[in-house]
Amino acid sequence: MFLFFIFFLFLFNSIKSCPLTDNYLSRCHCGILTNGESYIKCEEKTLDQIPTFKRSFPYDELILSNNNIRTLPQSSFDHIKTIKRIHLGNNSLSFIDNDLLRLLGNYLEELILTGDHRLNSLEFLLRYPLKNLRVLKLDQFDLSEMNLEKVFLNMTKLEIISLRSCQIKYLPNLPNVQILDLENNQISNTISLTTSYVHLNLAKNLISSINLKNNTYLKSLNLSENLLTSFDFSMLNENLRDLNLNSNRLLAINFNTLPNTLTSLSLKNNLIKQMKFSRESSSFLSSLDLSFNQLRTIEQNSLFKTLNYLNLEQNPLECNCQLEWLKTLVVSSKQFNATIWSCNSPKSSFLSSNFQCQTKLTLPRVVLFNISYVKISSENGLFLQWSIIDEDKILNSIQISISDPFYLSPKFRRNQTEIFLSNQIQSNKNYHICLILLHRYARDKYCREFLTDQLIFVLSNEIPLEKDNRNTLTRNYDINLYMMLIGSCLGGILTFLLIFLCCYLCFQLHKMNRRKKKTNNVNHLHHYPIYQSHSTTCPYHHHENLSNSTDSSQMDTSLSTTNLKHIYQTIDSQDYTNYKRENQLFDLWNESLRQKR
DSSP: OHHHHHHHHHHHHHHHTOOBOHHHHTTEEEEEOTTSOEEEEEOTTOOSSOOOBSSOOOOSEEEOOSSOOOEEOTTTTGGGTTOOEEEEEEEEEOEEOTTTTTTOTTTOOEEEEEEOSOOOOOHHHHSSOOTTOOEEEEESOOOTTOOHHHHTTTOTTOOEEEOTTSOOOSOOOOTTOSEEEOOSSOOEEEEEEOOOOSEEEOOSSEEEEEEEOSOTTOOEEEOOSSOOSOOOGGGSOTTOOEEEOOSSOOOEEEGGGOOTTOOEEEOOSSOOOEEEOOSSOOOOOOEEEOOSSOOOOOOOOGGGGGOSEEEOTTOOEEOSGGGHHHHHHHHHHOOSOGGGOEEEETTEETTTOOOOOOOOOOOOEEEEEEEEEEEETTEEEEEEEEEEEOTTOOEEEEEEEETTTTEEOOOEETTOOEEEEOSSOOSSOEEEEEEEEEESSOEEEEEEEEEOOOOEEEOGGGOTTHHHHHHHHHHHHHHHHHHHHHHHHHHHHHHHHHHHHHHHHHHHHHHHHHHHHHHHHHHTOOEEEEEEOOOSSEEOEETTEEOOOOOGGGEETTSOGGGOOOEEEEEEHHHHHHHTSHHHHHHHHHHHHHHHO
């Protein structure tokens, strides 16, 4: 009871002594850690500026992370000048006064700030010496044009530097720094690393290759999410314990040069298809992540027996008898979580697969293939003999091919062992002769070069199959030639018929168009009347000759004006041009006068 009372008095005294003004007490609180250090912490998303402190009081830590503070004026920390650690991460600072830390040079040990990607000045760190600064974390600054070696030259106690997302383009050499975090920057191409860093984080950069020499103190290296296509383990020092190569473009891994001291290796999300191991591994590797790669099978090696953690998730594993050793290891060790592993062939989970290999199939093979240049009766030819072993009975048929001129025989029965060929075989000529095996899975060829320089005379009864085979081959050859000629003729005839048919169709189409055009012209004809107006008297005529004069002196006065009539006749426009001729008009006029009389 007495101890509880003492603790209550101490807590009441700490609350009473909290230097914040009243309007911040509802959002912030003061406290003491178990190690005796005091702190001030404000809730997230509640501040847009540094709280106002009403009096100076020695506090060790100020936690204002994850708020909306944008500016740090000169007087921000005037009343807590003995503060050791300031946390302002995730605030998107846009302005920092150069005299901000003028009163904290002898006390500040840790500073965490987050900018807005445009803050490009570190003058607030250089204006006043920070003799005790050990930890510096600056995120989302623009340090692309900054000389980092010069900035941190006088900060001799600085041990940890984190410069994430600061647009840095090169790897600085900072002798006193043990932990350097340059994640998510713009370091590109090949880098050569010779430093005293103990832990180095170069994740999320553009590094395509790396040269590690004289890095004796390096224990942890993170190169994840870069552009590495290969990595040589031999350049690693003997003190390295943790190596992260996740999310690169690695195609193969050689474990022969793996350092014995490496304990954790992560190769997640690469393109690894092949891994090489030494016969007996003396590695102390305890953790290996190979998930999300392209591994189909894995060679058995003693390296896997030392592992406490192995991840093969999302690999197209072929779970056959070659991987049965891995299942045995998984079941016996009970250390690996293989429930999330899967097999691509057959489609099943890793633990449920039977890891059986299909029976190995023996393909047909030729054990004897002899060729002789022989003469039988009056014919020269090639006598071929062969012997085939077909244990699984998958051979379907056999063929023979000869070059120059090319000849391909018909298919023979699979049990046939000899043949005589007499098709245009010439002496003293080199032939390329192939024995072709046709089976259900492939088409295999066994070929030989043969020179017909030694003719052997053979009696016809010594080769009983010669006659039938020769006649069959010759007949088949002739049939093929005849079929080729007949096909060519039929193709020519068919082509001629197609051309003739096209011409005939074009002619008929042209003829139809002309007929249609003529019909349309007739349907659209108009009638034009032709008439002749007479004067009061008709013209006078002499016998059969009519005058075309219209003078009244030549008119017959005996005609009465009451008998005058118009001559009117309707003709088609097509004939109008003919009637316009002068002679035909006069004839028509004469005929009309004759009828009147």
